[in-house]
Amino acid sequence: MTSQVEPLYAINDLVIDLYAATVSVRAVDGVSLHVMPGETVAIVGESGSGKTVSTLGPLGLLPEGVTVDVRGTAKAGGKDLVGMASARLSQMRGAYFGVIFQDPISALNPMLKVGPQLAEQARRFCGLSHEAARKEAVSLLARSGIPDPEDRYNRYPHEMSGGMLQRAMIALALAARPKVLIADEPTTALDATVQAQILELIRQIQRDNDIGVILITHDIGAVASVADRVVVLYAGQVAEEGSVLDVLTSPVHPYTRGLLASVPDFRAEDRVEAHEIPGLPPNQIKLEPGCRFAERCEHVEPQCRVERPPLRTIAAPGTPHRVACPVVIRREGIAVQ
Amino acid sequence: MKSVLIKRFLLACFLIVAASALTFALVAAAPGNVAALIAERAAGPGADAEMIRKIGDELGLYDPLPLRYARWLASAATGDLGVSLRTGKPVAEEFAARIPMTAALLGGGGLIAFLLSLTLGIAGAASNGRLADRVIHGFSLVGASTPNFFVAALLVIVFSVTLGWLPTFGTSGFQSWLLPWATIALFPASVLSRVVRVNLQEAMSRPFATTGFAKGYTRSSVLLREALPNIAIPYLTTFGAQFTLMIIGSIVVETVFALRGVGAFFIDAIRFRDFVGMQSTLLLFIIFFVMTNLLVDIICMLVDPRIRRARSA
Amino acid sequence: MTSKLKQIKDWPWLVLSPVVIFVLIGIFAPWIMQYNPAAQNYDATLQGPSWQHWFGTDYLGRDIFSRIVGGARISLVAMAIVLVAALAIGVTIGSFAGYVGGRVELVLISVIDIALALPSLVIALALIGILGTGYWSMITALTLAWWANYARMSRAVVTAELQQPYIEAARVMGASHIWIFVRHILPHVLGLVVVYASADAGALVLAIATLSFLGLGVAPPTPEWGQMLVDGMSYIEEYPRLVILPGMALTLVVVSFNLLGEAFALQKVPRPVRGGLLRKRRRARAEEEQARQAAERKAASA
Numbered sequence: 001m002t003s004q005v006e007p008l009y010a011i012n013d014l015v016i017d018l019y020a021a022t023v024s025v026r027a028v029d030g031v032s033l034h035v036m037p038g039e040t041v042a043i044v045g046e047s048g049s050g051k052t053v054s055t056l057g058p059l060g061l062l063p064e065g066v067t068v069d070v071r072g073t074a075k076a077g078g079k080d081l082v083g084m085a086s087a088r089l090s091q092m093r094g095a096y097f098g099v100i101f102q103d104p105i106s107a108l109n110p111m112l113k114v115g116p117q118l119a120e121q122a123r124r125f126c127g128l129s130h131e132a133a134r135k136e137a138v139s140l141l142a143r144s145g146i147p148d149p150e151d152r153y154n155r156y157p158h159e160m161s162g163g164m165l166q167r168a169m170i171a172l173a174l175a176a177r178p179k180v181l182i183a184d185e186p187t188t189a190l191d192a193t194v195q196a197q198i199l200e201l202i203r204q205i206q207r208d209n210d211i212g213v214i215l216i217t218h219d220i221g222a223v224a225s226v227a228d229r230v231v232v233l234y235a236g237q238v239a240e241e242g243s244v245l246d247v248l249t250s251p252v253h254p255y256t257r258g259l260l261a262s263v264p265d266f267r268a269e270d271r272v273e274a275h276e277i278p279g280l281p282p283n284q285i286k287l288e289p290g291c292r293f294a295e296r297c298e299h300v301e302p303q304c305r306v307e308r309p310p311l312r313t314i315a316a317p318g319t320p321h322r323v324a325c326p327v328v329i330r331r332e333g334i335a336v337q
Numbered sequence: 338m339k340s341v342l343i344k345r346f347l348l349a350c351f352l353i354v355a356a357s358a359l360t361f362a363l364v365a366a367a368p369g370n371v372a373a374l375i376a377e378r379a380a381g382p383g384a385d386a387e388m389i390r391k392i393g394d395e396l397g398l399y400d401p402l403p404l405r406y407a408r409w410l411a412s413a414a415t416g417d418l419g420v421s422l423r424t425g426k427p428v429a430e431e432f433a434a435r436i437p438m439t440a441a442l443l444g445g446g447g448l449i450a451f452l453l454s455l456t457l458g459i460a461g462a463a464s465n466g467r468l469a470d471r472v473i474h475g476f477s478l479v480g481a482s483t484p485n486f487f488v489a490a491l492l493v494i495v496f497s498v499t500l501g502w503l504p505t506f507g508t509s510g511f512q513s514w515l516l517p518w519a520t521i522a523l524f525p526a527s528v529l530s531r532v533v534r535v536n537l538q539e540a541m542s543r544p545f546a547t548t549g550f551a552k553g554y555t556r557s558s559v560l561l562r563e564a565l566p567n568i569a570i571p572y573l574t575t576f577g578a579q580f581t582l583m584i585i586g587s588i589v590v591e592t593v594f595a596l597r598g599v600g601a602f603f604i605d606a607i608r609f610r611d612f613v614g615m616q617s618t619l620l621l622f623i624i625f626f627v628m629t630n631l632l633v634d635i636i637c638m639l640v641d642p643r644i645r646r647a648r649s650a
Numbered sequence: 651m652t653s654k655l656k657q658i659k660d661w662p663w664l665v666l667s668p669v670v671i672f673v674l675i676g677i678f679a680p681w682i683m684q685y686n687p688a689a690q691n692y693d694a695t696l697q698g699p700s701w702q703h704w705f706g707t708d709y710l711g712r713d714i715f716s717r718i719v720g721g722a723r724i725s726l727v728a729m730a731i732v733l734v735a736a737l738a739i740g741v742t743i744g745s746f747a748g749y750v751g752g753r754v755e756l757v758l759i760s761v762i763d764i765a766l767a768l769p770s771l772v773i774a775l776a777l778i779g780i781l782g783t784g785y786w787s788m789i790t791a792l793t794l795a796w797w798a799n800y801a802r803m804s805r806a807v808v809t810a811e812l813q814q815p816y817i818e819a820a821r822v823m824g825a826s827h828i829w830i831f832v833r834h835i836l837p838h839v840l841g842l843v844v845v846y847a848s849a850d851a852g853a854l855v856l857a858i859a860t861l862s863f864l865g866l867g868v869a870p871p872t873p874e875w876g877q878m879l880v881d882g883m884s885y886i887e888e889y890p891r892l893v894i895l896p897g898m899a900l901t902l903v904v905v906s907f908n909l910l911g912e913a914f915a916l917q918k919v920p921r922p923v924r925g926g927l928l929r930k931r932r933r934a935r936a937e938e939e940q941a942r943q944a945a946e947r948k949a950a951s952a
Binding site for chain 2: 886
């Protein structure tokens with residue numbers, strides 16, 4: 001994996017503080033992650049764990065109404081997005097990244113037709129003429145699995161179903177031929193029957209275009225079916241990361257184990273009952289030393305409460321498997337590189 | 338769509354008839370009837386009961402109220418609004434002379450309010466909490482709180498008395514219109530700029546605005562391309578309400594600047610207890626209000642694709 | 651309950667202070683005024699500001715400061731009477747319509763809708779035309795012009811509350827209509843309507859002044875701001891003070907009420923943190939971070 005291929009998007013030691021009217025929240029607390037060309041990385045965690053903020057924060061895509069402070073680096077296409085002038089950042093957002101949001105019904109502007117927005121993107125970022133851009137938009141709709149794309153081109157969002165809208169959203173995200181596709185919980189708002197289709201579509205697009213995909217989700221099933229690598233976030237920090245196979249079949253961090261155990265019927269031998277992690281995630285308003293999971297952890301030791309657990313790489317072939325829990329590593333005698 | 342329009346139109350007609358009936362009944366119930374007033378004006382304070390009766394009979398004042406209303410409405414429909422008790426001229430003639438004046442006042446003021454409110458509201462939203470936003474907010478708060486007769490007085494003090502740039506009254510040329518327009522536009526412009534500002538802010542916090550950013554637009558482009566179309570409905574609705582409220586402004590402005598418009602006619606009718614003039618002006622106002630609201634409704638339907646294309650969904 | 655308490659704590663109480671000052675001036679006007687606001691003094695007409703006459707005198711030698719303070723009282727009293735009367739009528743009719751429902755409701759709604767088809771001040775003007783000019787006819791006209799808004803609001807609240815399951819429960823337990831209404835529904839109605847009315851008070855102060863300005867409200871010897879302003883218009887070239895002072899007083903009061911209304915309306919809109927507050931919060935965060943690093947270093951070296 002240590003070839004000369006550069007990651008498409010790499011965030012390093014990212015710290016994001018959010019300031020709202022009454023509270024300051026440390027949403028991301030020293031996260032590093034990256035996505036390679038042709039790779040799908042899943043970011044997993046509870047709501048509030050910093051999944052969305054860490055990936056979309058450097059892009060300036062957090063909702064207005066809070067002040068966002070970003071530290072660290074977020075490199076894309078050889079440039080650092082942190083501290084980039086807003087006009088250039090806008091250009092990067094349009095040309096380099098495509099974003100799919102959770103709820104297509106609220107994420108698509110009710111006053112704008114779907115098709116022309118796609119054509120506009122193709123025109124602005126791929127230098128197509130009006131006519132070519134229109135053709136490209138129709139073709140994009142078709143490739144996104146939308147039947148009768150010529151007709152849908154002139155439709156408003158309210159004239160389409162949720163599943164169709166998410167397909168349109170995907171087409172919109174791809175219209176500028178981005179290098180990185182960020183899918184922020186793309187199936188959460190959809191019917192169960194449509195979810196699998198949308199995931200399949202994302203996977204297919206990833207293969208056809210050889211782009212990097214970041215899939216933000218709390219759906220372990222989705223991770224298993226489409227991702228190559230997983231990053232597990234807890235309270236704004238990386239708890240564990242590695243290949244899907246390593247993390248899902250031999251998780252090490254107590255939080256990852258708890259998360260997997262809370263998924264009903266995930267592993268065949270474990271189908272007795274779904275476990276629940278006791279307690280609630282910390283509020284991230286106060287910065288406290290030590291492991292953020294300590295309060296809920298069954299393996300907790302005194303040092304956990306004062307020392308931040310380092311991210312250690314476990315000896316395993318292939319994709320590095322990293323875990324931020326020295327206690328379990330020591331107790332279970334897991335070899336470290 | 339078509340059937341909705343027809344329904345709205347019929348409702349508007351019903352509102353006009355009902356509201357004018359109500360005002361007709363109220364005016365008819367007023368103490369001191371029209372016949373007595375006419376007699377008084379013709380013969381001085383000593384008008385006798387016989388004369389009043391005769392005039393009343395001629396005017397049909399002793400017929401049942403619904404009949405009188407029907408008769409009044411029918412003749413109003415043909416353009417006969419009766420004779421003003423104050424000026425002695427047909428009210429229709431007064432209106433013909435005065436409506437252009439008031440229309441120019443409302444049209445100019447409405448246009449200024451429209452342009453100014455959008456400019457200030459968008460500028461405020463673009464500045465988003467910084468100095469310009471606060472200054473505009475302060476301006477709109479004061480503008481929405483200053484009575485328009487005081488605005489008129491201040492404008493006269495500054496532009497006519499101190500600087501001597503603009504005339505204080507009369508309708509000679511474009512310049513003489515500037516102060517009346519500014520006076521009548523300030524209040525609606527202030528209220529509407531708040532509507533623009535607040536709704537733009539709300540729209541910018543919605544997910545589709547984030548999608549706009551993700552499409553690679555700068556904040557000002559998102560504001561204009563994505564957020565602005567979404568505030569059309571609340572803006573147009575409030576604009577309609579403010580536009581009808583400008584009638585009040587026109588009454589004040591026409592009084593202050595000595596313009597001979599409908600508002601001034603209405604105030605004179607009230608002062609001189611000219612019931613015929615009052616009733617006709619009220620009918621005119623009612624038609625103006627109801628039709629403005631109907632127009633706003635129709636424009637809203639045309640603007641919003643969710644309503645315009647409701648059937649094809 | 652805690653969220654309610656938090657709301658009360660977070661509420662910008664400072665916004666209330668100008669309104670409170672206005673109300674206090676109105677109440678204590680007789681003690682604040684140095685002169686009888688109607689007393690004429692032909693030896694001291696159109697004087698400039700001085701220690702005897704803080705704001706100077708008008709063309710009849712009346713003390714302008716006293717007249718402005720007296721005007722506050724007139725505005726306050728007239729506004730309070732209209733507001734209370736309009737509220738009483740509006741809440742009664744609106745609640746009745748909403749509670750009774752059926753054909754009665756339909757008729758009452760039609761009346762309310764017709765009344766709302768015209769701007770309130772136009773209705774007030776028409777009523778003054780019918781009733782004649784004068785203080786009480788202005789009060790009556792404004793009341794009759796203002797109730798419809800409250801009626802519509804009350805009806806909406808009552809209709810919504812009647813859908814709540816606890817009303818059905820109370821009914822099953824044998825509570826009477828009056829009891830259900832007074833005990834369960836009226837508090838909700840008043841809660842909303844009073845908030846709206848307090849913000850609406852500014853519009854009412856404006857309406858009173860406008861009517862007086864047009865010569866249809868408070869009659870001359872009584873000090874009233876709109877009326878003082880129209881009085882001063884004849885002297886606008888030499889003595890703009892006569893126009894500006896009452897106008898300022900009026901504007902300040904309306905600004906106060908509008909600030910209050912805005913505070914009610916804008917509570918929910920989130921705004922980004924900026925300026926001094928942001929700097930303070932960033933500093934606090936940085937200090938917290940240093941403390942954490944120090945603690946973790948200490949633990950690592952131990």
